[in-house]
Amino acid sequence: MKPRAIAVGLMGLASLVPLGAAAQGVRLPGAQRPQLSAPVAAPSNTQRQADFIVAVVNAEPVTNNEVRARMARVLRQIQQSGGAQPPLDLLAAEVMEQLIVEKAQMQLAKEGGITVDELAIDQAAQTIARRNEVSMEEMLRRLSAEGVSREQFRLELRRQLTLQRLREREVDARVRVSEPEIDQFLREQSPQGADLARTELNIAQVLIAVPEDASEAQVAAAQARAQGVADKARANGDFAALAREFSDAPGATNSGGQMGLRAADRYPELFVSAVASLPVGGVAGPVRSGAGFHVLKLIEKSRASLPATVVQSRARHILLRTSAQLSETAAVERLADYRRRILAGQADFAQLAREHSQDASAKQGGDLGWVNPGTFVPEFEEVMDALKPGDLSQPLISRFGVHLIQLQERREQRLSAREQREVARQAVRMKKTEDAYATWMQEVRGRAYVEYRDPPQ
Incomplete structure (x- = not known):
């Protein structure tokens, strides 16, 4: 094989x-x-x-x-x-x-x-x-x-x-999340919340662009071209190939026109309305927007909801923050020595955490308490999730410094109202951060001075 x-x-x-x-x-x-x-x-x-x-x-x-x-x-x-x-x-x-x-x-x-x-x-x-x-x-x-x-x-x-x-x-x-934003998210997630906010869609599109000052002939030609694409798509054509060949939308070449699974309210209302009655795999359009004519295909549709129960972890860690006086290499070596001493029974994890950890949890011997999935940054959480109760990690570098992690316990737990609210906070933060990143990328590109030379070959 x-x-x-x-x-x-x-x-x-x-x-x-x-x-x-x-x-x-x-x-x-x-x-x-x-x-x-x-x-x-x-x-x-x-x-x-x-x-x-x-x-x-x-x-x-x-x-x-x-x-x-x-x-x-x-x-x-x-x-x-x-x-x-x-x-x-x-x-x-x-x-x-x-x-x-x-x-x-x-x-x-x-x-x-x-x-x-x-x-x-x-x-x-x-x-x-x-x-x-x-x-x-x-x-x-x-x-x-x-x-x-x-x-x-x-x-x-x-x-x-x-x-x-x-x-x-x-x-x-x-990125900051306000309490009213969490309230709104929870209302949308409730059984009485808006279906639009709870529905997630993955829509692919082929955009046939129409210039702002286009003549009637140009508009008609673009519409005819879009109709041709729609006909091919409905005849079981390869939509991704059609997007790569015909679409004027940014990213169509790499993505095959797919815009990604996201909450319906993060799509243009025009797109949501066009695919509302479609089955998965259905094609809509051409539909007209200010950018041109769109042919849309519904790739995926699902319902988002907050989890009722989660697997919680209880871990403790020792954090060494890097600085001019303590490099990442030196921090890793120091934590590797702590790990060796703990495994050999020559030192106690909690005591080392109280003496050396540069984190608010140091007073509790590094104990981070019971936490839900998504509480920690992913580089920390992935290593923690790979541990069995009692295991010690190797030194881990994160955006906060270098950690030594010990997993103490795991349990399945029904979320309380307070924990549901924290889950909502993280979900809102995720969406806001993605939106902020997209805006920031546009700003970075807009500030850059770009001179085009010979086209690539």
Whole structure:
């Protein structure tokens, strides 16, 4: 049997380096986090010699080889998922735009002094290997067989971890949830709440854009083109392929037109009304908006609700915060020594926590109490969830510092009214953070000076 490709998407809905939109959030149906993907092999020496600049972002170049390498990654992912190959010119333009935004973000991270050391990269790599249920050596071997070297893999991890830390600082830390917002969420989740707020949809679209100053002939031509797409879609055509070929919507090349599972009230009312009576798999349109004509397909429909019971965990930890006086490496070494002493019976966890932990829980011997899923940041929670009662983790790097975790107990518990409210708080925070991140990304792109050169080839 041929070994399956390494899935280098960090944890799907619970990733090791999740962009912090869902970092404190409850994992409600449809919540998604960005995936971490392995880089493709670098261009050959011949390609390097023919390299040229396709765009400049605040004086930093985007090269043709960068675009080609990212395109190869996207095409490989499409091939592995069984999707149809998009037109290469559209893919190149979309990939170049992604690289422009990433360059602008990385420049902000550098200006802000954001760095990622080797230990954090080691931790990310180990988590990916664990998620794929292979050893580190086997994972690197498979990646090498796909043309991805160890150095390329670690470089990609460093880049994505840097972008995550930038987002945590610029977006996640600034999101606040008010009590009225929680009240509104709970009303929507109640049996008497609005069906729209409790319904989650995944809609795919093909947008045939119409310019603002379009003539009647241009509008008619666009409508006819959209109708042709709709007819093909209703005749059991491959909607993702149609989106990649015809859609003018951003991201259509990579996503196949899908906009993702989300609450219905986060879609335009026009889209929700158009698909309201459709079965899953049904096609609507063309429908007209200010942007043009839309052909819509209902990919998924579900009902969101708050959980009645959850599996709670009780853990304790020792936290060492990094600083100019204590590097991540030194903190990891110190906690590794604490772990060795605890396992050897030479030290008591609670006493070490009282003496050394730089967290409010230190007075309680590091005890964090009973907590619901989603209470801690994902990098902490994933490690905690992998422990059995009594187990000690290896030192863990998070956005707060370096932790040593011991799981004490687990139980299944019905949520109290107070706990239901906390779940609601996390869900509202998740949505607000995702919205704030999208706005911030647009602002970053808008502030960047971009000069386009020769188109990618």
